[in-house]
Amino acid sequence: MSARPWRKAALRFALAFIAVAAALLTIYCYPYEKGGWFEHGLAAYLRGYARMAGTVLGWLEPGITISDRTISGRFSLVIVKSCDGMEPTILLLAAIAAFPAQWSRRIRAAALGVLILVFVNLIRICTLYYVGIHVPSWFEFAHLELWPLLFIAIAALTFVRLASWMRAGA
Secondary structure (H helix, E strand, O other), rough: OHHHHHHHHHHHHHHHHHHHHHHHHHHHHHOOOOHHHHHHHHHHHHHHHHHHHHHHHHHHHHEEEEOOOEEEOOOOOEEOOOOOOHHHHHHHHHHHHHHHHHHHHHHHHHHHHHHHHHHHHHHHHHHHHHHHHHHHHHHHHHHHHHHHHHHHHHHHHHHHHHHHHHOOOO
16 A cells, blocks of 8 residues: 555544544533433443442452442542543544444444443452552552553553454454
């Protein structure tokens, strides 16, 4: 392939990625009205995340309780917007949507990618719980610096693997 078609394909991918990511991030980050439909749906979604993470933690540590979006035990965590790993998930979905592959492959890649990132986020929440217990001075660093970087790197690597799989089906 000569350089010009490659650049054209790369530009098409980049523009599609930016458009899809911007649309999805706008939907997720838009300042919806208090008590509106989006806030209610998001609260239910975050309660579900708290239940999933609390259940996993409960396997390892008896005495975990879950109330609304709060996981309590030897350390307490409140699952709030951005604790759900949605931003890296949106970036992964935008990259998959922009990738030149059959739509059936993109849909399967998106489903698998979301499952992988949900699993990673559950690991993230559980490790933050234990960091809060054992090394509380590192909690802010792990929560605000380390895990966001790791999560983006994992989302990028997930895309690379899924892109390879989607390309194989072309």
